[in-house]
Amino acid sequence: MNQEELLSEMERLVEAGDEKAFERFVLDHFTEFPEDVQGKLLLNFYTETVEKQAGEAVIADIQKEGLDAIAKIDEIERSAGVSEQ
C-alpha cells in the first residue's frame, strides 16, 4: 500500500471506531510506514511495556513490604507474650 492508501484505510477504521482492528492493521502493515513512523510506533509500544513493568514492580515491592510488616506485627504480639486472639 502507498501512503495515501494506508492513511485512507486507517481513517476508515477510525471512523468505524474499532481500536483493535486499527491496531491490527498498523501491525500488519508496519514495514509499509515511513521509517520515522515505524520508530515512533515502536517507541510507543516499548514505553507502554516498560511503564507496565514498572507498575508491576512497584506493586510487588508494596506486597513484599506489607507481608514483612504483618510478620513483624505478629512477632511484636508474640514477643509481648500475647497469644493470638
Next chain:
Amino acid sequence: MSLERAYRMRVAHAEAEKRENIRHPISGDEMELGEHDLTLAEIMQDKEKQEFFINRYLYSEKPDDAREIADALADGTMLSQKQTTLLETVREKFNIRMAEVEKVTERFTPEEVTRVAEIDPRIKEILGKIGPEKAAEFLATQFQGLAVSDKRAFNRMVKSMRTVHEVSTGKDAVALDKEITETLSSHRISEADYFKAATSGLTVETKANLDKLVAEQFGWFRKSVDWATGGGLRHRGGRELYMQLEEQQKLVAECDKHRKSIGKVLQGTLTSDVNLAIQKYMMEGGNLEEKKPKNTVETIADYKSIKDDLNSTQSRYDQYLQSEMKRRRINNIAQQPAILDEIKEKFADQEFKKQKRYTAIGALGALLAFLFRGRTKDDIKNSLK
C-alpha cells in the same frame, strides 16, 4: 603552594563537583559528560547538534527565544548579548541531557529489545518483521529525538526504567498474590469497603473516589509499616508494660489496627482496578491530580477531536481575526496589509506550537504522524484566507 598548582586544584575541584552533580538517569551513579562536554562553538559548528540544540531542545524550553535565535542564525545576524547568555545557560543543561540520552540508549540493545518483546506480543511481532538490531536502532533514534524535545515524556520513560532497575522482586507476582491471600485469610482480614467501588463499570466519578480512597489508605499503610518495622512494642515502653491483661488488650487492639490497615492495601493489590489506582498513585509521585496533558491522543475519540480541530482552522482564524480587529479598533483590515500579515503570523505560530505538543499512545501514533506530516508554520499561514 604555587599559583599554577592552586589553579590546577581549583579546576580539579570544579570537575569533581560537576561529576557529583551529574547522575546516571537510571542507576543514579555519578557520571561524566565525556564527549558531550561541548562548547557553544562546537555545538553550533555541527549541523546535527545545532538542530538538536536550537530547534528542539531550546524550542521545547523557550519557544519564542528559539525562534528569534533560529531566524537570526538563518539571516546571518549577530546575536544579542541576552541571546548569547541564554544559549550559554541552556548549553550546560543540553550537554547533560545528551550525556543522559547516551546512557539510556545504551540500554536499547538487541538483547534487551528481545527481552521486552517477550512481554509485549506487539513488539514481538514487529521484531519478527524488522529484526532486533533494526528495532534497537529505531528506538535509540526516536528516544534521542524525544529526549531533547519532550521533557515530560523523557522523564516518564526514565522513571519507569529506573523503577524496573531498582526494584528486584525476587518472588514472582503469582507467588506473592498467593501469599497475600493466605496471610489475609489467616488473619481474617476481609474485603474493605472501597473495593465495592471497583467491582465493575467504573465511571469517572467512582474512579476519582477510588483514587482518593487509595491515597487515604496508602497514608495509613505507610504509617502502619513504619510502626511495625520501627518495632511498635519498643515505642510503647517494652514488654513489661504488657504483662497486665489490660495492657495486653491494648497491644492486641493496636496490632490489629495496623494489620488491617496494611491488609486493606494488600487486598487492593489483588483487585485489578485498585491495583491500577495504586500504581498510578506510586508512579505519579503520590499526586492524584490528573497530570496527563490534554494533548495526549489515547483513543480514537481523542484523535477525531484533534482532526475536527484541524479541520476548523479557518473558522477559528476568522474568530481570532475578528477579535484582533476589535481589539485594535480596525474596521477594514484589507487596508492594513502589514497588520493582517502580523495577525496571520501570530495565529499560525500558535497553531504550530499546539500541533507540536500533541503526542499519541500506541498505534494511534501512526495516524497522528500522518495528520501533521510536514505541516509547517508557513503552510498554516498560507492556508489562511
